[in-house]
Amino acid sequence: xxxxxxxxxxxxxxxxxxxxxxxxxxxxxxxxxxxxxxxxxxxxxxxxxxxxxxxxxxxxxxxxxxxxxxxxxxxxxxxxxxxxxxxxxxxxxxxxxxxxxxxxxxxxxxxxxxxxxxxxxxxxxxxxxxxxxxxxxxxxxxxxxxxxxxxxxxxxxxxxxxxxxxxxxxxxxxxxxxxxxxxxxxxxxxxxxxxxxxxxxxxxxxxxxxxxxxxxxxxxxxxxxxxxxxxxxxxxxxxxxxxxxxxxxxxxxxxxxxxxxxxxxxxxxxxxxxxxxxxxxxxxxxxxxxxxxxxxxxxxxxxxxxxxxxxxxxxxxxxxxxxxxxxxxxxxxxxxxxxxxxxxxxxxxxxxx
Amino acid sequence: xxxxxxxxxxxxxxxxxxxxxxxxxxxxxxxxxxxxxxxxxxxxxxxxxxxxxxxxxxxxxxxxxxxxxxxxxxxxxxxxxxxxxxxxxxxxxxxxxxxxxxxxxxxxxxxxxxxxxxxxxxxxxxxxxxxxxxxxxxxxxxxxxxxxxxxxxxxxxxxxxxxxxxxxxxxxxxxxxxxxxxxxxxxxxxxxxxxxxxxxxxxxxxxxxxxxxxxxxxxxxxxxxxxxxxxxxxxxxxxxxxxxxxxxxxxxxxxxxxxxxxxxxxxxxxxxxxxxxxxxxxxxxxxxxxxxxxxxxxxxxxxxxxxxxxxxxxxxxxxxxxxxxxxxxxxxxxxxxxxxxxxxxxxxxxxxxxxxx
Numbered sequence: 001x002x003x004x005x006x007x008x009x010x011x012x013x014x015x016x017x018x019x020x021x022x023x024x025x026x027x028x029x030x031x032x033x034x035x036x037x038x039x040x041x042x043x044x045x046x047x048x049x050x051x052x053x054x055x056x057x058x059x060x061x062x063x064x065x066x067x068x069x070x071x072x073x074x075x076x077x078x079x080x081x082x083x084x085x086x087x088x089x090x091x092x093x094x095x096x097x098x099x100x101x102x103x104x105x106x107x108x109x110x111x112x113x114x115x116x117x118x119x120x121x122x123x124x125x126x127x128x129x130x131x132x133x134x135x136x137x138x139x140x141x142x143x144x145x146x147x148x149x150x151x152x153x154x155x156x157x158x159x160x161x162x163x164x165x166x167x168x169x170x171x172x173x174x175x176x177x178x179x180x181x182x183x184x185x186x187x188x189x190x191x192x193x194x195x196x197x198x199x200x201x202x203x204x205x206x207x208x209x210x211x212x213x214x215x216x217x218x219x220x221x222x223x224x225x226x227x228x229x230x231x232x233x234x235x236x237x238x239x240x241x242x243x244x245x246x247x248x249x250x251x252x253x254x255x256x257x258x259x260x261x262x263x264x265x266x267x268x269x270x271x272x273x274x275x276x277x278x279x280x281x282x283x284x285x286x287x288x289x290x291x292x293x294x295x296x297x298x299x300x301x302x303x304x305x306x307x308x309x310x311x312x313x314x315x316x317x318x319x320x321x322x323x324x325x326x327x328x329x330x331x332x333x334x335x336x337x338x339x340x341x342x343x344x345x346x347x348x349x350x351x352x353x
Numbered sequence: 354x355x356x357x358x359x360x361x362x363x364x365x366x367x368x369x370x371x372x373x374x375x376x377x378x379x380x381x382x383x384x385x386x387x388x389x390x391x392x393x394x395x396x397x398x399x400x401x402x403x404x405x406x407x408x409x410x411x412x413x414x415x416x417x418x419x420x421x422x423x424x425x426x427x428x429x430x431x432x433x434x435x436x437x438x439x440x441x442x443x444x445x446x447x448x449x450x451x452x453x454x455x456x457x458x459x460x461x462x463x464x465x466x467x468x469x470x471x472x473x474x475x476x477x478x479x480x481x482x483x484x485x486x487x488x489x490x491x492x493x494x495x496x497x498x499x500x501x502x503x504x505x506x507x508x509x510x511x512x513x514x515x516x517x518x519x520x521x522x523x524x525x526x527x528x529x530x531x532x533x534x535x536x537x538x539x540x541x542x543x544x545x546x547x548x549x550x551x552x553x554x555x556x557x558x559x560x561x562x563x564x565x566x567x568x569x570x571x572x573x574x575x576x577x578x579x580x581x582x583x584x585x586x587x588x589x590x591x592x593x594x595x596x597x598x599x600x601x602x603x604x605x606x607x608x609x610x611x612x613x614x615x616x617x618x619x620x621x622x623x624x625x626x627x628x629x630x631x632x633x634x635x636x637x638x639x640x641x642x643x644x645x646x647x648x649x650x651x652x653x654x655x656x657x658x659x660x661x662x663x664x665x666x667x668x669x670x671x672x673x674x675x676x677x678x679x680x681x682x683x684x685x686x687x688x689x690x691x692x693x694x695x696x697x698x699x700x701x702x703x704x705x706x707x708x709x710x
Contacts, residue, residue: 101368
């Protein structure tokens with residue numbers, strides 16, 4: 001039985017949840033496959049089959065790319081990614097994808113599933129459609145509210161109850177190639193922080209009161225992903241039925257998504273830090289100092305002989321070393337420059353806060 | 354028989370929706386049900402794991418007395434943002450023959466045309482409408498008669514998903530019944546691998562990813578049981594389909610003559626053994642020496658096995674976070690408490706749900 005953490009993709013329809021998953025899958029084939037000590041791979045057949053087909057669609061739409069290249073989700077599905085060290089699966093990340101429009105129907109299977117995952121997940125990824133965030137003025141003034149619907153997301157988050165464990169919240173601007181390439185990353189970040197200020201305030205107010213000391217319960221980061229592989233937003237167009245479509249162009253005709261690995265790196269780092277903090281490290285609740293970096297280990301505590309105790313200690317040490325090296329590796333790989341930003345609770349990404 | 358159709362309208366505002374024969378948005382609950390496989394509760398399979406949206410698939414599933422046949426990946430005559438729209442149709446019935454006939458038609462490719470004709474796009478919600486009369490089973494049955502029916506074999510068979518094998522399977526179904534146990538009876542889908550079909554213990558499976566040139570037989574494992582993982586506590590669950598719920602009430606099954614005789618025989622044998630034991634106890638019981646009070650308990654081999662298994666668990670899993678609870682415990686003390694709990698409490702998701710509330 002492997003430790004499996006739930007990750008919730010939180011967003012309305014056509015915002016880019018599945019495309020984001022496809023970019024992550026592509027990263028597991030490229031950047032994340034290179035390191036032998038810690039790799040992130042697709043965890044099962046259905047994840048590879050489904051996301052590789054979504055990725056193919058993104059890859060084949062190179063010349064004129066209207067928004068909505070990937071087929072809409074038809075039901076809620078889960079996608080599994082394994083974090084593997086030297087051939088052994090250390091932990092698994094289980095992502096929930098669903099019909100985003102169903103978030104508006106509280107009684108739908110998809111909305112019920114989202115509420116269930118909200119209570120139990122270790123990380124929430126909020127995809128943010130960058131063009132509607134950045135271009136929402138004039139004729140398109142209400143587009144951000146309709147597509148990204150920040151107030152809807154805030155309502156969902158505020159409705160959660162009785163959650164104790166710390167959590168990672170990632171705002172992930174997608175389809176943001178144009179703004180990154182034009183050096184407007186900072187503008188995008190500021191706009192995101194303004195538009196999502198309600199959610200940020202709510203997350204900031206949530207405190208972890210366990211152990212008496214008040215600490216942030218949420219770690220909030222901005223991780224942009226260039227999901228459409230180099231295609232740049234060009235304009236919005238009104239359709240015959242009154243709906244709006246975004247048009248993208250890709251002069252290079254290459255599918256080259258960027259930073260899909262960053263989401264997985266941040267989540268893996270957070271998950272490993274949580275495992276370490278909860279299981280391998282004893283921290284003085286008042287001072288925050290590490291008092292025992294091997295944690296509570298029943299095999300050592302109840303060992304019948306010195307030999308057994310020694311062996312248990314040696315195994316425990318190996319585990320600590322593995323975990324620390326994983327954390328170090330993922331921490332090194334996490335981008336922090338440009339629009340990448342840790343907004344809140346950065347200490348939750350490391351051991352011994 | 355109940356029929357459900359899933360499709361969507363052409364607008365960005367539409368989503369894929371299931372509707373029932375009353376043209377109401379209504380999802381058949383079996384579609385989202387989880388089935389455990391390999392006696393491991395963390396290994397669950399849903400119908401969603403057997404197909405994707407765009408590739409045609411035929412799935413026949415049993416859950417108790419309910420039988421479902423699901424056809425997916427039927428391309429509509431209109432597009433939506435993201436490309437073509439695909440229909441799915443689910444027929445639910447208690448009658449094996451009804452589902453089997455539909456499976457035969459589906460395997461021969463005779464249903465898809467009717468499905469396309471029956472579903473048309475609509476501007477308002479839900480974005481499409483269905484002429485359910487065109488999807489009723491009797492419409493397809495002209496010229497189809499089932500042969501002398503025999504019981505299905507207990508052997509699973511897999512082959513490549515090509516017309517030749519689909520027709521062979523259709524012919525087989527005209528002469529033999531669907532198995533009376535197992536969940537995944539027929540899966541025809543290029544989305545799944547051969548090993549996955551074996552893992553879900555499918556009775557007949559066809560996939561484009563199959564490597565062999567002919568049918569391959571394999572041994573079916575004992576029946577896997579559906580597990581019910583409530584999304585919310587029972588009090589908060591929404592009864593989306595009262596008709597389905599009533600259908601889940603199992604009718605008493607009639608035993609055939611042969612099993613009746615076997616049960617009678619076993620009953621007489623048990624009574625005989627019981628009488629023998631009583632007599633032996635009455636006459637000999639007083640003479641048996643009682644064990645000394647301080648005699649150590651015999652070691653439980655099952656415990657030893659589980660301890661050995663524990664040693665094989667990879668590093669992080671030795672002490673840490675319980676997988677099926679997905680939540681990080683607040684302290685080391687909480688682990689201790691958890692480890693002292695009976696196994697049933699550790700693995701019962703419904704118990705956790707009620708605790709969360």
